[in-house]
Each structure stands twice: as C-alpha cells, then as structure tokens.
Amino acid sequence: MLNLSLSSPPVGTTLQNPKPCTIKLLSSITATPFTRLNPKSSFSLFTSKTLSLKCRYQDYSDKQQQGLPSNRYPPNDSSFGSQPAAASPPRFFVGHSIYKGKAALTVEPRMPDFLPLDSGDFKLSKEGFVLLQFAPAAGVRQYDWSRKQVFSLSVTEIGSLISLGARDSCEFFHDPFKGKSDEGKVRKVLKVEPLPDGSGHFFNLSVQNKLVNVDESIYIPVTKAEFTVLISAFNFILPYLLGWHALANSVKPEDASRASARTAGSAESEWNR
Structure with a gap:
C-alpha cells in the first residue's frame, strides 16, 4: 500500500x-x-x-x-523574493533670505495641517503660514541667529502685504499667549512702512518678552525689487497655505462631473435671484 x-x-489562495x-x-x-x-x-x-x-x-x-x-x-525573477520597502517621499526645505548691513530676514512657508476622519478622508485643521525670522548683525556679513526673533504671518496678513502700494504701510500685533495665563507678557509688533525715497519698504519687528527679559527691535530695509520677489512668492504659496492644492490634486474627472450635476440646480437658482 x-x-x-x-x-x-x-483553498482560495491566489497565486501570482x-x-x-x-x-x-x-x-x-x-x-x-x-x-x-x-x-x-x-x-x-x-x-x-x-x-x-x-x-x-x-x-x-x-x-x-x-x-x-x-x-x-533565481534572483532575477522579480515576481518573487523580498522587494525593497518603498522609500518615503523626500522632504524639501525652502526659503528666501535678504541680507543687509544691520540685519538679515529669512522667509519660510509652513504648510497646513489636516485631520484624518473616520471615513478615511481629511479635513483642514490649521491653515499654513509664512514664518519671518529676523537676526541682528554681529559683524560684517555675519548675523547672530541665536538672538533671532520670529513672526508668523497668517493668510490674512499675507493678503495685507500683497495689497500694499509703494506708499502704503501696515502693522500687525501678536500676543502668542492670548487667552492664556501669560497673556500680555509677550508682545510682538511688525511694521511695514515705505522708505522715504519710495525705493522700497522698512520691515521693523519689535519684541517685548517679560518672561525672558527681552526688549529688542530689529529692522531691515527691503528694496522694491526684493519686495516684488516676496509678493510674487506670497501670491504663489497662498492657495497652498489654505490647503486648496490638496483638494485640486484629489479631484478626478468623473468626480468633477458628478459634483457639477449635483450643484447645477443650486447654481441656477443663485443666478436667478
């Protein structure tokens, strides 16, 4: 036998x-x-x-x-054998700097935050912003970044800067501890004012920090050409700070067709008012 x-x-196993x-x-x-x-x-x-x-x-x-x-x-058979794990996408760090005799200014974007939902979708939880870093000069072409002061521009404040004319000015006030126990102990004021000869703008950041006993004012002149570069960068990055790029990248042609059909009736009633 x-x-x-x-x-x-x-049973039921699918072999590739x-x-x-x-x-x-x-x-x-x-x-x-x-x-x-x-x-x-x-x-x-x-x-x-x-x-x-x-x-x-x-x-x-x-x-x-x-x-x-x-x-x-055989090792040349790509259907079998261990495959290398997919590498995470590389991150890119960008910014733009302006160097002058008494100070340096660095501008860097910060992307928005999204909150994952139970459905697997994502919802915007925090808008992005533009971080300004001011560092006083420590010598010829040298800057003391250990004494830097920072100021975060919201999307609305970026809009104010974008709309500035050659003779216009604006001012922003921040209290990082507003609504908290240390409210009023840190005051930040950013003033953007035109240069007397109309060749650009002054960026002046004043910081009063009672928590660490700091009272400092850093200013830097920005020429018309440099200001134009900043405005162009702000115009480009603004939709990304709002998170709208994520929506645009996720829309498929068939989804757009269905969305148009759903909103057709409401759009017509809006125009007929």
Missing part, C-alpha cells in the same frame, strides 16, 4: 505568477521477489513503504508569510 502526502496552498510545482521524493520503493510461503498463505509483491511528496511553492509561501528569506527561485 502506498501512502502519499502532498502539501499545497490553502505561479511556478511549476517541483516534486521531491523523500523515500524510495524497494521491490521484493515473488515468494510463495505455502498454498494457503497470502503473498506480497512489494514491501510497503511510505512516500512523501512536497511542493516547493508551499515552502516558499510559508517563508514569505513569516518574513524569512527564500532562495528557491
């Missing part, structure tokens, strides 16, 4: 690019000569042996599920 055992993938199942005999059959013991006795032609057949694909699958390496197949 032959006893065969065959290992195979579980299956390889031919190689069968390996783990034991052999031994033949015994025909021998009659007596007229009434039974006889056997073969000695009973147990045979075992093993499918190599199952061994490979088990190792893959356990995260173990497998060298069953």
Whole structure:
C-alpha cells in the first residue's frame, strides 16, 4: 500500500505568477521477489513503504508569510523574493533670505495641517503660514541667529502685504499667549512702512518678552525689487497655505462631473435671484 502526502496552498489562495510545482521524493520503493510461503498463505509483491511528496511553492509561501528569506527561485525573477520597502517621499526645505548691513530676514512657508476622519478622508485643521525670522548683525556679513526673533504671518496678513502700494504701510500685533495665563507678557509688533525715497519698504519687528527679559527691535530695509520677489512668492504659496492644492490634486474627472450635476440646480437658482 502506498501512502502519499502532498502539501499545497490553502483553498482560495491566489497565486501570482505561479511556478511549476517541483516534486521531491523523500523515500524510495524497494521491490521484493515473488515468494510463495505455502498454498494457503497470502503473498506480497512489494514491501510497503511510505512516500512523501512536497511542493516547493508551499515552502516558499510559508517563508514569505513569516518574513524569512527564500532562495528557491533565481534572483532575477522579480515576481518573487523580498522587494525593497518603498522609500518615503523626500522632504524639501525652502526659503528666501535678504541680507543687509544691520540685519538679515529669512522667509519660510509652513504648510497646513489636516485631520484624518473616520471615513478615511481629511479635513483642514490649521491653515499654513509664512514664518519671518529676523537676526541682528554681529559683524560684517555675519548675523547672530541665536538672538533671532520670529513672526508668523497668517493668510490674512499675507493678503495685507500683497495689497500694499509703494506708499502704503501696515502693522500687525501678536500676543502668542492670548487667552492664556501669560497673556500680555509677550508682545510682538511688525511694521511695514515705505522708505522715504519710495525705493522700497522698512520691515521693523519689535519684541517685548517679560518672561525672558527681552526688549529688542530689529529692522531691515527691503528694496522694491526684493519686495516684488516676496509678493510674487506670497501670491504663489497662498492657495497652498489654505490647503486648496490638496483638494485640486484629489479631484478626478468623473468626480468633477458628478459634483457639477449635483450643484447645477443650486447654481441656477443663485443666478436667478
């Protein structure tokens, strides 16, 4: 009697690019000569042996599920074998700096924050902003960044700067601890005023911090050309600070068609008023 055992993938398993199942005999059959013991006795032609057949694909699958390496197949077979983990997308750090004799100004965007929902979608939780960093000069072409003062421009404040004319000015006041126990202990005032000759604007940041006993004012002249570069950068980055780029990148043509059909009735009623 032959006893065969065959290992195979579980029922319902989908095999991608299956390889031919190689069968390996783990034991052999031994033949015994025909021998009659007596007229009434039974006889056997073969000695009973147990045979075992093993499918190599199952061994490979088990190792893959356990995260173990497998060298069953050639390394140039891209269908099998461990694949390198997908690398996370690279991050980009950008900014623009203006250097003058008494101070330096660095402008850097900060992207908005999104909150994941239970549905798998995302909702804007915090708008982005533009971070201004002012550092006083410590020598010729040298700046003391350990004494830097920062000011975060909101999207509305960016809009005020974008709308400035050659002779216009604006002023922003920030209290980082507004509504908290330390309210009033830190005061930041940013003034943007035109230069007397109309060649640009002054950026003047005054900081009074009673918590660390700091009272400092840093100002830097920004020429018309430099101010134009800032305005151009602000115009470009503003929709991204609002998070609208995420919506635009997620819209598919079929989604846009359905959205247009849903809003057609409300749009017509709006124009008919």
